[in-house]
Amino acid sequence: MQEPQTSVDTAANEQAVNEVNPEQSVENHDARIAALEVALEEAKAQVLYVKAEGENVRRRALDDIDKARKFALEKFSGELLAVKDSLDAALAVENADVTSYKNGVELTAKQLLGVFEKFNIAEINPLGEKFDPNKHQAISMVPAEGEPNTVLSVLQKGYALNERVLRPALVTVIQPK
Known part of the structure; x- marks a missing residue:
């Protein structure tokens, strides 16, 4: 079983190779620099991607907040429409006496109180x-x-x-x- 090479052993091996063939050592450094430049460009691209993704999340959150503000009263408004319909129906009646109007207004008031209770x-x-x-x-x-x-x-x-x-x-x- 072979032991893993340590960084000291690796450095010693590189020094031995460099002493044997200095021209090959320069090529290794150039290749290594090129590989590091590629890795740097990949890291830059990844940073840009993460930054763009963060901006997209922020923009979507702002859109969601804007929609929530616009439609926050949608359910409440829908419930109030039924009360408005009751009032319109009372106004449309041609031949009604005071008692029937009073009864209709009382029912509409109860309907409105029901909406109030539903929405605290x-x-x-x-x-x-x-x-x-x-x-x-x-x-x-x-x-x-x-x-x-x-x-x-x-x-x-x-x-x-x-x-x-x-x-x-x-x-x-x-x-x-």
Whole structure:
């Protein structure tokens, strides 16, 4: 069994060859330089390929983000179309009395609340609750009986999307004495 050659042995062999035939040694160096130049060009090409591939991945990711922004509301919009259709149908009725209109509006409101629930839009109706400036916007403070800084009336309900306030509730608050 033959032992593997070490780098010291290889260097010694090359020196012995160079001493025997110096012209052949120059040819070996030239061939070696040519091989290294080819390897360098291959490495440069590989670097360019990796760089181009990285740029393509970045561009595709940006395109995906752009599409996500454009179509993020697609499902929500589709659900709202059913509510719009209900409103249009109510407006198209020629011979209806107030009761039927009221019933139709109530059904449409329920339909809209169903859409809100499906998309985690919660109503903020803080009547009787402690005033919270993060969820409520006080329009006025009124002297009244009750706990100070409590919501006395709600002028306009607020809404939150996934617990993030979209619109604060407009309220009047009991004034401290």
